Amino acid sequence: MKIGSAGTLTSNDALVTVREGVGISVSIESIVDAFFHDQIDWAVKGELARLNVRNIHVTVQDKGALDFTIRARVRTAIERMEG
Amino acid sequence: MNRNSLGREIPDGFYPYDGSEPAQARRPIAMKATPKAPIFLHTISDVFDALDVKDGMTFSFHHHLREGDKVLNLVMAQAAVYGLKDLTIAPSSIFPCHQPLVPLLDSGVVTGIVTNYMNGPVADAVTAGKLQKPAVMDTHGGRARAIESGDLPIDVAFLAVPRVDAFGNGTGRFGKSACGSLGYLDPDLHYAKKVVFVTDERVDELIKPDLDGRYVDYVVTIDSIGDRAGIVSGTTRITKEPVGLKIARDAAAVIDGVGLLKAGFSMQTGAGGTSLAVVADIRKLMIERGIRARFASGGITAQYVEMLEAGLVGALKDVQDFDLDAVESLSRNPKHEAITASQYGNPRYRPAPLVDDLDFVVLGATEIDLDFNVNVTTDSEGKIIGGSGGHADTAHGAKVCVVVTNLVKARLPIIMEKVTTVTTPGSDIDVLVTERGIAVHPRRTDLFDRLRGSGLHILPIRELMDLAHAITGIPVRPTQTGRIVALIRYRDGSIIDVVRTKRP
Known part of the structure; x- marks a missing residue:
């Protein structure tokens, strides 16, 4: 199975791990989950749509990253997965 | 439920906050002085035998040894051994080192907490609703007011004192566990019904004591009242950010x-x-x-x-x-x-x-x-x-x-x-x-x-x-709708806010 990851677990960053899947599934683990769960979900799905990726499983371990960081981590993780 | 002047819901039976100008004059209850010299003992268990400790009492402590304090845990472990129930504890602050208190909340040994600050496992347990009565959270000045006015009556004050002399006089300036100023225990010393000094260094006579032995009922000497390295919290460095x-x-x-x-x-x-x-x-x-x-x-x-x-x-x-x-x-x-x-x-x-x-x-x-x-x-x-x-x-x-x-x-x-x-x-x-x-x-x-x-x-x-x-x-702002786990008491004794569990 192809897998890719990007980011770190330091404060204000996120570690994003992607692997091939059927359809899109996103799991989020965040220190600000109570406040920003939906926004993190939208950021990930928005980036997937922009990259035209339709079959993937994304795991986000978030330490308070802003949306642009999350998007960048998703994109790089996918690029690494695709090698 | 009433609302205070900040629009916060305050349960009935409490005085809702109405502005930060304290209205009343100082109203201290009578100070206690012990007529005879203190009695010197060797274990916390001896003190419990000597004192007529009962269910429902209030024990107070101070936090000058901060994360290095051992006295609160020692005393409360003894309270559990004694089978006491329904105690209220009134430490001036609670730190992560006081984790051993958590099972005592579950078992009903401790059902009330009055403090000015709490952080760590005990605070988590209170937030989760494990304490039977709502905790009361004072300010440093408000705690002194509460004790001196009789709002917070203390049955026994167990006070860690780094050096104590033969007259029961004490100081925090010297001793292997020296922690400096003992400012927060002053109201406890003067107003608690019984005062116990817990020390790990006895001397014959202190030249300039900070604490007057005439208010002390018992002195117990143990191996260690705490680790003074724990006084230094992680935050006392100038930021580099x-x-x-x-x-x-x-x-x-x-x-x-x-x-x-x-x-x-x-x-x-x-x-x-x-x-x-x-x-x-x-x-x-x-x-x-x-x-x-x-x-x-x-x-x-x-x-x-x-x-x-x-x-x-x-x-x-x-x-x-x-x-x-x-x-x-x-x-x-x-x-x-x-x-x-x-x-x-x-x-x-x-x-x-x-x-x-x-x-x-x-x-x-x-x-x-x-x-x-x-x-x-x-x-x-x-x-x-x-x-x-x-x-x-x-x-x-x-x-x-x-x-x-x-x-x-x-x-x-x-x-x-x-x-x-x-x-x-x-x-x-x-x-x-x-x-x-x-x-x-x-x-x-x-x-x-x-x-x-x-x-x-x-x-x-x-x-x-x-x-x-x-x-x-824009973040979602979660609201807490459950039962009240803490009352935030403003310095004048009024209730400025409450803390609730997440869900009923």
């Missing part, structure tokens, strides 16, 4: 800009990294201009000791020590004076508590709202992570109260419509300094006028909040 340094520089510029840095001023700052950086900047300005401060107060750190010894500060008024340099200075420098909790912050202390004599104070905030109300008690999910300590006392007393905080911490905007929990009323907060701008309380037109030409970036607090939202997005 550029954002924190920028905030500190601007806070010092605000204090200077409103004209407070003149000969004979007085100040207090917290021990957080940004507050320490503010002091470093103020110190530079003082040296440049040859200005000397009259006093600095509060939790004392090495930084203030250096300023005292360099002649920049005339005196240190010390209610607790945050590091070992401060502890040693207290026994070396005559101008480094220990003061009591009442002298420091009790709103009913006459002629006036020391906080009323402060020109400015620099404080932190976990949250601040559009009315400038500050929360340092819970996080934004309603979990108890701290408490006022001296926050509300100094904010009320000082002529100018400056709050320093990052605009955003780990994506969370610190400014919000309404804080999760009110610790300190916005009417006592004057200026908010963040890295992206400064907000002045609309009530302080005098400060606004003075800062107008200073070149500092001043804007309404709502615009600062909007700036934060533009960076982070």
Whole structure:
């Protein structure tokens, strides 16, 4: 199975791990989950749509990253997965 | 349910907060003096045998050994062995080292807590609703008021004292567990029905004791009352973060800009990294201009000791020590004076508590709202992570109260419509300094006028909040709808807010 990851677990960053899947599934683990769960979900799905990726499983371990960081981590993780 | 003047729901039977001006005169109950010399014992168990301890009693403690304290755990372990139930404990603060208390909440040994600050496993257990009665969270000055007025009656005070003499006199300045000022235990010493000193160093006679043995019933000598290295909390270093340094520089510029840095001023700052950086900047300005401060107060750190010894500060008024340099200075420098909790912050202390004599104070905030109300008690999910300590006392007393905080911490905007929990009323907060701008309380037109030409970036607090939202997005703000787990008691005895569990 192809897998890719990007980011770190330091404060204000996120570690994003992607692997091939059927359809899109996103799991989020965040220190600000109570406040920003939906926004993190939208950021990930928005980036997937922009990259035209339709079959993937994304795991986000978030330490308070802003949306642009999350998007960048998703994109790089996918690029690494695709090698 | 009633609502207090800040619109917060307060349960029936409590006096709702109605403004920060304390209305009543000082009303101390009679002080107790023990006629005979104290009795010396060897174990906590001996003390329990000697005292007529019963279910439902209130035991008090102090927190001068901070994260190094062993006495609270030792005494409460004995209470559990004794099979006592339904006790209330009244420590001036609770730290992570007090984790062994958690099972005692579950088993009903402890059903009430009255404290000024709590952090760690005990705070988590209280938030989760494991304590039968709501905890009461006081300010440092408010705790002294509560004890002296009879609102917080104490059956037995178990007080860690680093050195005790044959007359029961004590001091915190010397001894293997020396922790410096013992300011917070003064009301307990004078007003508790029974007083037990717990020490790990006995001497024949103290030349200049801080604590009067005439109020002491029992002295118990054990191997160790604590680890004094635990006094130093993780935060007592000047920040190296550029954002924190920028905030500190601007806070010092605000204090200077409103004209407070003149000969004979007085100040207090917290021990957080940004507050320490503010002091470093103020110190530079003082040296440049040859200005000397009259006093600095509060939790004392090495930084203030250096300023005292360099002649920049005339005196240190010390209610607790945050590091070992401060502890040693207290026994070396005559101008480094220990003061009591009442002298420091009790709103009913006459002629006036020391906080009323402060020109400015620099404080932190976990949250601040559009009315400038500050929360340092819970996080934004309603979990108890701290408490006022001296926050509300100094904010009320000082002529100018400056709050320093990052605009955003780990994506969370610190400014919000309404804080999760009110610790300190916005009417006592004057200026908010963040890295992206400064907000002045609309009530302080005098400060606004003075800062107008200073070149500092001043804007309404709502615009600062909007700036934060533009960076982070607008967060969902969870509400807590469950039962009340803590009452936030303002320094005058009224209830300023409550903490609830997440769900009913």
